[in-house]
Amino acid sequence: MTRLQVRAFLYQLGCFAILFISVRFLAEKYTNLTGIWIPATAFVVGTLLSPKFQAVKTKDGEKLFMRWILLKGFREIN
Secondary structure, three states: OOHHHHHHHHHHHHHHHHHHHHHHHHHHHHOOOOOOHHHHHHHHHHHHHOOEEEEEEEOOEEEEEEEOOOOOOEEEEO
């Protein structure tokens, strides 16, 4: 794995973890969900809302790109 691929993995993991923990806390506090449904809901919401990062080899070298459901298109991360 290249340095940018590791960075993409860590960014993706970090964003998912933040969303998962936040949604799990909010679901536990403000809904009537119990048992396995709290982390299952947090997992689905975290998976759908977290941005996707990917390292791509271009003619200018390897670059890091991000795609998010809330933004249109791909964004280059410097």
